[in-house]
Amino acid sequence: MLETLNRPRAVTAGAASGSAVSVQNLHIRFGADDSSFTALSDVSVEIPAGSLVTMLGPSGCGKSTLLRTVADLVHISDGSVSVHGQTPRKAREGRDFAFVFQEATLLPWRNVIDNVRLPLLVGKREAGATYADPEELIALVGLKGREKAMPHELSGGQRQRVAIARALVTRPRILLMDEPFGALDEITRDKLNEELLRLWQETGTTILFVTHSIPEAVFLGQHVLMLAAHPGRVKEFMKVDLPYPRTLAMRDTVEFIRVTAHLRTLLGEC
């Protein structure tokens, strides 16, 4: 079933470097010069291709801004961001990444399968690109049989599953996720966390995942990127030495608690 999702698609020139996303001396300022607000200050980080990096930090640290900059939703004030060797704009036009918002952001007048198909109906489509089959993706996120359901007939967790299927339909090499499970209850969130890990391991997609939950960041992340606030800057980019596949039970181990405790201390210093 996963054949349609398995990479690689065409490998572009910059991809050989091993970085999916490369951020160098990035500055993001909002507003006019006299009343400008610095969201990110001198951020440099390399996101390895195929990795799962979680971003953590106090509110106002600019973690969403960093994600939105990679997604070409924010204007770069200074420095550079490259996505597989391309500018974010080129990467967006080439459908190199997909974005999952905190809210599912489904179009309420389209049913499940039509929402998943949306990326195939708009924008410039790459000539010769092969996209994933929407029906297989709906099955992959566990909603087989609900293809014709309208968004208001689904629970919050189911809507977010549809949003993930929609993100995967263009077979992106990078999945940008902005607190995608933040609005869900803990049980649903745990389940979706496990499934996201499975998806990541099966597809090899690079995932950049913003969260405000330390356990979630540690449970998912191969690396945790900790940002400090005012102005937003990199505090630490640490590797999480926990083996995959990870299970929910792992969160009660001494090793897991040691990592979360360390991050909590760091967060206190931010």
Added chain:
Amino acid sequence: MANALPSPAEGRTLVDGQRFRMLDTIAAAGLRHLPATLAILGCILLWQLVVWGFSVPTFMAPGPVDVVKAFGENAGILWSNFLPTLMEAVLGFIFGNVVAVLLAVWFVYSPLAERAFYPIAVIIKSIPIIALAPILVLLVGNGIAPKIIIAGLICFFPTLVNMVQGLKSASPAMLDLMRILSASNAEIFWKVRLPSSLPFLFAALKIAATSSVMGAIVAEWIGSSYGLGALIIEATYNFRSPLLYATVVIAASLAVVLFFAVSFAESKIVRWKPTTDH
């Protein structure tokens, strides 16, 4: 995750359940409207009893029986005056709403146009429609045109306001999504802005449906020789009260029919509910 699939057994009970639910719905609808129906019949009965009991002269206030008789006696007159009013109301409805929707689209894409012309729309709205009628008769003559324009003007403003709001109601996240998908402005308009404006548009169209009839009738009061509005004036001057009442009933029925036509179209077109993710 397999639990998302209903088992075959569950599917069967669902179909049976639906059949029962339909009967239930009809019975419930009947019960729900029973009090209103009884209340209306009660009012009509009371009216008839008052007219009989106090021997009210027919020219002052005809009873329901007189009104029903007037329908039979004047069927030809009523029908021939109903048709022009229906046409004026419907054409005015279409004309006013089309202009309002197009203007709203222009306003949403051009803030300068909105700043320049919105105040003019408000000024036109604030002129009493009855005062506008003679002006229009002088301008475009005494034909069908001033009636359509007035019916259209009455529809125009609520639709303009609602449509501007509706086109702006798409959530920022939806627009971000379309940007990430590199969607063109036209795609954003047809796939996001227009569908999200439809609930707002239909709210305005339901108001417009009833007020377009009012606009047409008011326009017919000013020197017109046909239409329900002219018939109301004529019947009043000649003390043909049963005919006057019959005309009013027809005018009200026309407004109600147009209202339900728009409601029906809405139920067919807007088959979704907004979702809140929290």
